[in-house]
């Protein structure tokens with residue numbers, strides 16, 4: 001079982017060491033901005049590490065939207081961040097499932113996801129890992145009926161799946177048996193985001209909490225990790241000390 005954390009991008013390997021992590025995830029720039037990936041000085045070390053490295057794409061990316069002013073830069077950002085993530089040896093680029101605006105049809109958003117791949121000049125150099133999201137009525141990867149339609153459209157393009165336990169709970173998908181339900185749709189789970197949720201089931205709110213501190217029974221998170229057999233990242237608050245405690249708890253219960 002390989003478990004780690006989402007950490008600050010300044011020095012991910014030092015942050016991983018401080019947490020006893022075997023997996024590390026980070027951003028390549030300010031996740032709230034429309035900016036290019038930053039130059040890195042630790043590329044050689046990241047390529048040489050035994051850790052599993054994952055990169056999380058900026059939050060503004062919304063591949064699905066019918067709004068050209070967001071969708072067009074989103075496509076360019078996915079391509080640019082995929083290239084930069086591959087350069088540091090990442091195993092996948094995590095991209096949120098996205099949504100269409102109120103009054104628009106999710107089917108059009110799913111068609112836009114397909115166009116991300118069919119319109120790309122070349123194949124992305126690493127798998128794009130689509131992450132389930134917590135909120136919105138018009139999301140592509142919140143409820144699994146929409147996820148199934150999304151996968152019908154993109155499954156052929158070496159797409160992976162990132163399952164976030166907080167987002168599933170807050171998004172209204174039961175964690176009990178969820179790995180089987182996901183795999184029946186996607187055939188794969190590439191990464192688990194193991195997060196507790198501050199908010200109730202189906203609340204549509206995305207507020208992560210430390211394992212056991214929120215609304216989710218930690219045994220359910222452990223069961224998800226065990227069943228998935230994929231690398232695990234905690235995206236929990238509290239810095240190195242609190243994340244190390246989360247990692248230790250999950251490792252202790254899942255082995």
Ligand SMILES: [Zn+2]
Nearest residue numbers: 131164193235
């Ligand atoms: Zn996540």
